[in-house]
Structure formats: C-alpha cells, structure tokens
Amino acid sequence: MLKPAPAHAFNLEGDGKGKHIIILGAGLAGMTCAYELNKLGYQCTILEARHRTGGRCWSIRNGATNQEIDKPAVIAKFDDGLYFNAGPSRIPHHHELTLHYCKELGVPIQVYNNVNEGAYYFAEGKGPLSNKKIRVREIHNDIRGYMTEMLAKSIDHGGLDSAMTKEDGEKIIAYLQAEGGLDIDKLYKASARRGYTESPGAGDRPGKIAEPHKLADILHSGLMDPDFYNVAEYTYELQMTMFQAVGGMDQIARALEKKVAPSVKMGAEVTSINNLAEGVKITYKDATGVHELSGDMCICTLPLPVLSNVNNNFSGDVSRAIDYISYIQTGKIGLQFKRRFWEEDEHIYGGITHTNNDLTQIFYPSYDYLGKKGILIGYYNFNEKAQKIGALGYADREKFALEKGRLIHPQYDKEFEGSFSVSWHKTKYNLGGWAVYSTETRKTQYPVLLKPDKHVYFAGEHLTYLNAWMAGAFESARSTVAALHARVTEGRASYPAVK
Ligand SMILES: Cc1cc2nc3c(=O)[nH]c(=O)nc-3n(C[C@H](O)[C@H](O)[C@H](O)COP(=O)(O)OP(=O)(O)OC[C@H]3O[C@@H](n4cnc5c(N)ncnc54)[C@H](O)[C@@H]3O)c2cc1C
CATH class of the missing domain: 3.90.660.10 (Polyamine Oxidase; Chain A, domain 2)
Structure with missing residues (x-):
C-alpha cells in the first residue's frame, strides 16, 4: 500500500565506482548529468567552451x-x-x-x-483597424461575441437540427450566450467585458462602455490572421x-553550477570526440593550448548545429542524424x-x-x-x-x-x-534556438541519437519531445544518466538506449 513515487523521484541504486565521465557542455543538461552522476559515485569533467555556464539559460x-x-x-x-x-x-x-x-x-x-x-494587438496594413494599437480584450471579446452570435443564430434557424435534440440546442445556446456575452436576443452588443472609454468611478461616474469593433473591420485588418492566434490561453505550455x-532565469544555472563547480573546465572548446576500443578521447582547446582528455564514457550535450562541425569518429547514422535535425x-x-x-x-x-x-x-x-x-x-x-x-x-x-x-x-x-x-x-556555441523536428526527422533521425555511439551518449533539449523548454534539458539528462548507469552497474556489453 505504498504511495506511488512522485514523477520527479530519481533514486537509482548502485555505484559508479569512480568511472570517469566526460561531459561536453555546461548548459542545464550537462550540469544536471554531472550533478546526478556525482551523487552516484562517478567522477565527472565538464568541458564548457564559454566563460560562463548555463548555455541558453542566460x-x-x-x-x-x-x-x-x-x-x-x-x-x-x-x-x-x-x-x-x-x-x-x-x-x-x-x-x-x-x-x-x-x-x-x-x-x-x-x-x-x-x-x-x-496588452495590445497591432496590425500593420490597410484595414480600418490597421496601424492602431487595440487592447487584446477588445478583439478577444468581439471575436468571441460575433462567432457565438453566428452559431446561436444557426442553431435557432435549425441549421444544426440533425445534430442535436431541442434540449441540447437550448443548452448550447445558453453556453454561447455566456461565452460570447450575448444579450437576451442572442445578439453581441457592447458590454463591460471589453472595457471602457471612460473608467467607472465615484459619485456620478458610472463609466462609459466602449462600442465593439465591426466584425468586417477586424477581419479586413488582419486581426483574425494566425499572427494573432490566441496563443497564451490555448497552448498547453503557455497557459x-x-x-x-x-x-x-539564469539563477537556475547558477545554482546548478555551485553544485558541480569542481567538475567544470570553462573556456574549454571541444574540437574532437573519439571513441576508442575502451573509452573515449576528447580534444579541446583553451587559452593555454590544445589538450587531450581520456575518460570511460562521454555525454555530449552540444547543440547539433555546433556538434556538426566538431571532428569525430561517429557512425554514419549518427553523423547523418546530427546533420539532418534542424534548429529554429x-x-x-x-x-x-x-x-x-x-x-x-x-x-x-x-x-x-x-x-x-x-x-x-x-x-x-x-x-x-x-x-x-x-x-x-x-x-x-x-x-x-x-x-x-x-x-x-x-x-x-x-x-x-x-x-x-x-x-x-x-x-x-x-x-x-x-x-x-x-x-x-x-550565436557561437549555439547556432540555433532549439531543435525543430519534422514528422520525418522525428521518425528517422531522433531515435538514432537516443542510443549511444559506443562510449558516447547524447543529451540535451533536442533529445526530447520538450523542445524549446528547460524541462527538455532536465528530462534528457536524467534519461541519459539512467541509461549510462544501467550499463555500468549491470556490466552490460550492449548499449541500452535512453528511454
Ligand atoms: C530564445 C529562447 C527562448 C526560450 N524560452 C524558454 C522558456 O520560456 N522556458 C523554458 O523552459 N525554456 C526555454 N528555452 C529553452 C531552454 O533554454 C533550453 O531548452 C535549455 O536551456 C537547453 O539546455 P541544454 O543544456 O540542452 O543546451 P545548451 O544550454 O545550449 O547547452 C549546451 C552547452 O554546450 C556548450 N558548448 C557548445 N559548443 C561547445 C564546444 N565546442 N565545446 C564545449 N562546450 C560547448 C555551450 O556553450 C552550452 O553551454 C528557450 C530557449 C531559447 C533560445
């Protein structure tokens, strides 16, 4: 009868026994990998090209x-x-x-x-409402009002009879009246929802309710174009x-940096990644020259447009995936x-x-x-x-x-x-905002990078379905740490994919 563990619980068993993991990039993904691997008894080195940590979290x-x-x-x-x-x-x-x-x-x-x-909508153009700033609430309420009025009329006139009973139709009309702010006659008229031209106040100041914009004016001014799609309320991530x-937001990166600081080499630009028979060899350059670093395994969190220009001996499939996945x-x-x-x-x-x-x-x-x-x-x-x-x-x-x-x-x-x-x-060391998958690249290229190439694992925002979000960096880091740790603790010769 134990309670289920919360989704964020991450209690891996076993010991990394001091294996040396070289992590490329000190963004959120790289630092989270080091933070979690250190807890499990690994020895981590993070190579970061910039003189700051955090990457895109800046x-x-x-x-x-x-x-x-x-x-x-x-x-x-x-x-x-x-x-x-x-x-x-x-x-x-x-x-x-x-x-x-x-x-x-x-x-x-x-x-x-x-x-x-x-806030405002501002549409440049030649329409009656173009080149004017208009409060978002005016346009939202007007569009809702006109659309619900049209629907209410079509139900009233029997336009949707075949699809519903009379009682259902009445319920839907009541909903449309509330949603669109329609009056008793199911018409959209001026109401306080869309704001005032004179605000209400004390004494003899009841306020003056503003008149709606005409639907045709809204349409012809481009205010119903996808540019003004109601992103914030309708998109899951933006609600x-x-x-x-x-x-x-960089306070998150700074807090992580404090936890992994002894592992981070800043100003260390990775120039080559090589799988060896046993382990990896990473070449990087810093202010003092070119260096080589050997480790048991590597986690590469470099953004793909950057990785594409780093020398490596990856398989053809991995190299292709790195080149094919695009960034915004x-x-x-x-x-x-x-x-x-x-x-x-x-x-x-x-x-x-x-x-x-x-x-x-x-x-x-x-x-x-x-x-x-x-x-x-x-x-x-x-x-x-x-x-x-x-x-x-x-x-x-x-x-x-x-x-x-x-x-x-x-x-x-x-x-x-x-x-x-x-x-x-x-921007050097990013060369893109975030990974953008087509149906094709998600199907063909994405799975390739979820598997390690011999001793090199890949992690970062781009290796999740949470592209453009810090959550992607965290989720990917954890998945990669879990896969790598399973390989070490279970002594596997094969390479479990990141889940
Ligand atoms: C404009 C913008 C808006 C965003 N808005 C949001 C938002 O509102 N909310 C949200 O949650 N997320 C948002 N994100 C996404 C979020 O920032 C990323 O998903 C996350 O920070 C990615 O972390 P990462 O560790 O995968 O990659 P990165 O942060 O890119 O880390 C990669 C690291 O590798 C280093 N590096 C690169 N090349 C080399 C090299 N050759 N050698 C050594 N090191 C190298 C880089 O310097 C960097 O530190 C936004 C991103 C952008 C760009």
Whole structure:
C-alpha cells in the first residue's frame, strides 16, 4: 500500500565506482548529468567552451557579453538590478522537473504573467483597424461575441437540427450566450467585458462602455490572421499559471553550477570526440593550448548545429542524424527605458503585445512592478523574421526595434536608454534556438541519437519531445544518466538506449 513515487523521484541504486565521465557542455543538461552522476559515485569533467555556464539559460544584465559569428563581441550596458532573459523566460506549471530542480537547488520562483488582456494587438496594413494599437480584450471579446452570435443564430434557424435534440440546442445556446456575452436576443452588443472609454468611478461616474469593433473591420485588418492566434490561453505550455526564477532565469544555472563547480573546465572548446576500443578521447582547446582528455564514457550535450562541425569518429547514422535535425532561427532584443511608461501610462503589467510585423511580440517585464526603470523585450521573433532582423548589425536591430515599437508606444522616443540583442542562430556555441523536428526527422533521425555511439551518449533539449523548454534539458539528462548507469552497474556489453 505504498504511495506511488512522485514523477520527479530519481533514486537509482548502485555505484559508479569512480568511472570517469566526460561531459561536453555546461548548459542545464550537462550540469544536471554531472550533478546526478556525482551523487552516484562517478567522477565527472565538464568541458564548457564559454566563460560562463548555463548555455541558453542566460539572463542579460550589465556586463554580459555576446559573440555572434559574423560580428564583434558586444557588452551589455544596463543599470544594475535590471535584466532580461535572452533564452528561457517562462516555466509552465506542469514542467515538474524544472520546478523540482528549482526546489532542490533552492532557487526561489515567482509567478510570470504570460496572459495580459490589457496588452495590445497591432496590425500593420490597410484595414480600418490597421496601424492602431487595440487592447487584446477588445478583439478577444468581439471575436468571441460575433462567432457565438453566428452559431446561436444557426442553431435557432435549425441549421444544426440533425445534430442535436431541442434540449441540447437550448443548452448550447445558453453556453454561447455566456461565452460570447450575448444579450437576451442572442445578439453581441457592447458590454463591460471589453472595457471602457471612460473608467467607472465615484459619485456620478458610472463609466462609459466602449462600442465593439465591426466584425468586417477586424477581419479586413488582419486581426483574425494566425499572427494573432490566441496563443497564451490555448497552448498547453503557455497557459497560466507560469513561473520564473526570481532575479533572472539564469539563477537556475547558477545554482546548478555551485553544485558541480569542481567538475567544470570553462573556456574549454571541444574540437574532437573519439571513441576508442575502451573509452573515449576528447580534444579541446583553451587559452593555454590544445589538450587531450581520456575518460570511460562521454555525454555530449552540444547543440547539433555546433556538434556538426566538431571532428569525430561517429557512425554514419549518427553523423547523418546530427546533420539532418534542424534548429529554429530566433532573436530577442532588450530595451532599457528610464520610465515604466507601459505601467504608468497604459496599465500594462507583464504579458505580451502581438504584432504582424517583424517585431512579432513585445514582452513586458514580470518583475519590479511600479519600479523606476525597466527592460522590455522589444522583439522576440522566429524563422524568416528572425533571419531578416538577425542579419542586421546591432545598431540597426536597435533602430528597427525603436522604429516599429514607437508606433505602439510613442514614449520610446523620450524614455529609451540602451539595448542588447541576441540572435541565437548566429550565436557561437549555439547556432540555433532549439531543435525543430519534422514528422520525418522525428521518425528517422531522433531515435538514432537516443542510443549511444559506443562510449558516447547524447543529451540535451533536442533529445526530447520538450523542445524549446528547460524541462527538455532536465528530462534528457536524467534519461541519459539512467541509461549510462544501467550499463555500468549491470556490466552490460550492449548499449541500452535512453528511454
Ligand atoms: C530564445 C529562447 C527562448 C526560450 N524560452 C524558454 C522558456 O520560456 N522556458 C523554458 O523552459 N525554456 C526555454 N528555452 C529553452 C531552454 O533554454 C533550453 O531548452 C535549455 O536551456 C537547453 O539546455 P541544454 O543544456 O540542452 O543546451 P545548451 O544550454 O545550449 O547547452 C549546451 C552547452 O554546450 C556548450 N558548448 C557548445 N559548443 C561547445 C564546444 N565546442 N565545446 C564545449 N562546450 C560547448 C555551450 O556553450 C552550452 O553551454 C528557450 C530557449 C531559447 C533560445
């Protein structure tokens, strides 16, 4: 009658007996592998090319440096205490392992406000509602209202008779009235849900309810296009409640680093990975020269676009998988402002403004509410848009973010202080945002890397179904540690795959 173990329990039996495991990369996956393997009695060395740990789990504050492949290194100049998350910024409430490690490592978390009906939609174009910022709540309520009105009418007029009984039809109409805010005649009219043109107050100020936008105007202005799909509430990973680490998401990496610090060699760029008859030989270079390191086994967490350029003697299947799995292009810019005008002037506390232009999104900070200054994420874009903006120099990215951003927030002109941008597909040691599988590569290439190539295991966000999430790095690390440990403790000659 024992209670089932929680999903995050990880109680492996047996001893690693000091076997030397060389781990490539000190991102969350690499450090989690070392953390768990150390507990099991292994001796780990982590080789990390950068002079910091965390990889993509990176918060930009004053003094942060970035090196993109076709640009000089840059240094962030922000006020002390301000930061933005260049990589992960949100933790879904069901990412149990991410939350588990925050708890185990003592990283405090706070709610991240991902859904904000008070932020804006901004559609560039030629429609009647184009080039205007419109509160998300207005568009959401109008679309819900018009769509439910249409459905209610079609049920009323017998359009769906064959599919339901009269009683079912009445129940559905009652639901549609509630969902869409329809009146007694099942018509969508102005109501308080979508907001006021004059807020209610004391005395003789009942407030003035705003009129709905016309459905045709919404449609013709592109506000029903997929750019404005209701991502936050409808996507499993983006539904509230969401969390963030207090003081920047890199606090998770820092807490892990503290646990594995003696195992980490920073500034050590891996240049070659070789399976030997017994064990592995890794070549790396650092400020002092080229070195070789031998170990019993290796866990490689290098992102695949980087690994693709590292010498190795992997099998043909493994090399092909490394080359075929693609990564997303993505970029962000942090913009520091001397006043939190989005809060003071526009009542926006956290959340996201969506656009159909190359900005794609503006993220408002979910910390320091009512503080003095703040950093907005001025764009967060993907694919072609990220490629186009990432191709610009740093100054031109800033110019672009300010030009497009001031159409929504004219306060940009007066309040802007400085920026820092990261284009992940151009960032050395990543060369991509996260792995993106097609049905084909998931079927043919993904399983290849779940198996070790002789003494080399692979781990990282890319080897899970949780791509683009820190949870992927944690889950993959644990699966790999379990597979490697089973091989060692069971003395297997064969190579169990990662589950
Ligand atoms: C823009 C963006 C937004 C994201 N948003 C979220 C989010 O909101 N929530 C969330 O949970 N996750 C998010 N993620 C995903 C999350 O950041 C990753 O899934 C996770 O951090 C990946 O960890 P990793 O250890 O697998 O890889 P990495 O962090 O990439 O670690 C790989 C390590 O290998 C090192 N390395 C590379 N080449 C070499 C070499 N030759 N020699 C030695 N070392 C090398 C790198 O420096 C790095 O430290 C986001 C990622 C990005 C890019």
